[in-house]
Amino acid sequence: MRINYKNENRKYETNVVYQISMGMFDYIGQTSRPLEMRIKEHLYNKNSEVRQFIDTNNLEEIKVKILYHLPSNKRLYNMETKAMAQYIVYNSKKIAYKTLINRDFR
Numbered sequence: 001m002r003i004n005y006k007n008e009n010r011k012y013e014t015n016v017v018y019q020i021s022m023g024m025f026d027y028i029g030q031t032s033r034p035l036e037m038r039i040k041e042h043l044y045n046k047n048s049e050v051r052q053f054i055d056t057n058n059l060e061e062i063k064v065k066i067l068y069h070l071p072s073n074k075r076l077y078n079m080e081t082k083a084m085a086q087y088i089v090y091n092s093k094k095i096a097y098k099t100l101i102n103r104d105f106r
Contacts, residue, residue: 001043001054006065011036017068017079019087020050022059028087030080032073039064 005011012034020027020042027050031038042050054062068079 001059002061003039003043004061004063006063010066010069011039011064013066013069015070015073015076016066017070017076017083018064018066019083021063021065022050022053023057025053026087027053028067028080028083030076032076035064035066 014034015032016035017028017030018035018038020029020039027042029038029042042048043054045051050062053059067083070076070079
């Protein structure tokens, strides 16, 4: 599995809202831990929605980018929700919202 970070030197940042792109499907999440650690959890936890999607579709590469970096973790949940809403609004004409594979938006 190849992980392509949009900016390789930012993969150690904490308190971020991030997007994982897997072909036409995306996952938006947030973490207060280093981003690289959280991405590895997605990849190695068999219960992860990201892992299940990768296995189902036999993907070999994912792309990761940071959408927001916050000074503390107090507003991470709010910014994650905002990022999901913006994704849906921006992509509503191109792609159905079902392409966001987050549990909260099914």
